[in-house]
Amino acid sequence: MRTILRCLLASALVANLGWAEGSLTPKEIRAPDGAHTLEIGLGVRVADSGGSNLVTLANNLEGIQHVDAKWSPDSHSVVVVISYIRGSGVEAAYMDGSGWHKALQSDTDLPVEELARQAGTSGRLVAQQCRLADWLDSRRITVNGELVFSGQKKVRYRYTIIFTGEPGHLDPGGFEEGVIKGIGYHLR
Numbered sequence: 001m002r003t004i005l006r007c008l009l010a011s012a013l014v015a016n017l018g019w020a021e022g023s024l025t026p027k028e029i030r031a032p033d034g035a036h037t038l039e040i041g042l043g044v045r046v047a048d049s050g051g052s053n054l055v056t057l058a059n060n061l062e063g064i065q066h067v068d069a070k071w072s073p074d075s076h077s078v079v080v081v082i083s084y085i086r087g088s089g090v091e092a093a094y095m096d097g098s099g100w101h102k103a104l105q106s107d108t109d110l111p112v113e114e115l116a117r118q119a120g121t122s123g124r125l126v127a128q129q130c131r132l133a134d135w136l137d138s139r140r141i142t143v144n145g146e147l148v149f150s151g152q153k154k155v156r157y158r159y160t161i162i163f164t165g166e167p168g169h170l171d172p173g174g175f176e177e178g179v180i181k182g183i184g185y186h187l188r
Contacts, residue, residue: 024065026040026041029070031075032071032075035048035049035075036078037049042059044091054093054100057093065085066082068081069132077138077163078092078094079132079141080092081130086127086128090130090161090182091105102174102176103177104173104175110128110185115147121155123153126148127148128148130146131144133158140160140162141160143159145157145159158188159184160183161180162180162181164181166178166179167179
């Protein structure tokens with residue numbers, strides 16, 4: 001009897017964990033000009049109006065809690081925040097004269113120690129989350145974030161992501177680093 005009960009409890013736990021992992025709702029976000037779509041489903045990709053893949057930002061959304069995305073007003077770029085339990089990553093897809101590319105914001109952009117100092121807090125950083133705010137123009141978008149330090153002290157901050165116009169260097173995952181950059185970090 002105990003063995004059966006253990007098996008049932010283990011099955012229920014596995015079933016619930018599997019359900020939670022797959023709970024990200026698929027969606028499509030159309031570019032303002034209607035020529036492209038950001039598809040969030042099994043992965044994150046930009047497709048043309050016929051559904052053909054132009055660039056893939058994420059092949060797999062396993063372990064991801066939330067995806068936040070916004071197209072630029074001119075439809076030439078889309079910024080995507082991929083959030084996990086303890087952190088967020090900022091990626092972008094952009095079109096230039098040679099086609100679509102993908103870019104990654106460097107983790108080193110975030111001035112954690114300076115923001116903590118300004119907020120009068122200290123401790124170990126245990127989580128970081130961010131969400132996209134408004135586009136300022138077709139090359140700049142604002143981001144709202146929150147740092148959580150040990151002791152649950154929360155520090156809210158804001159910054160701007162810019163498309164630098166500079167060539168980036170390719171990382172092993174095929175993302176260009178240095179093409180998007182965080183600037184103007186401040187408390188909010």
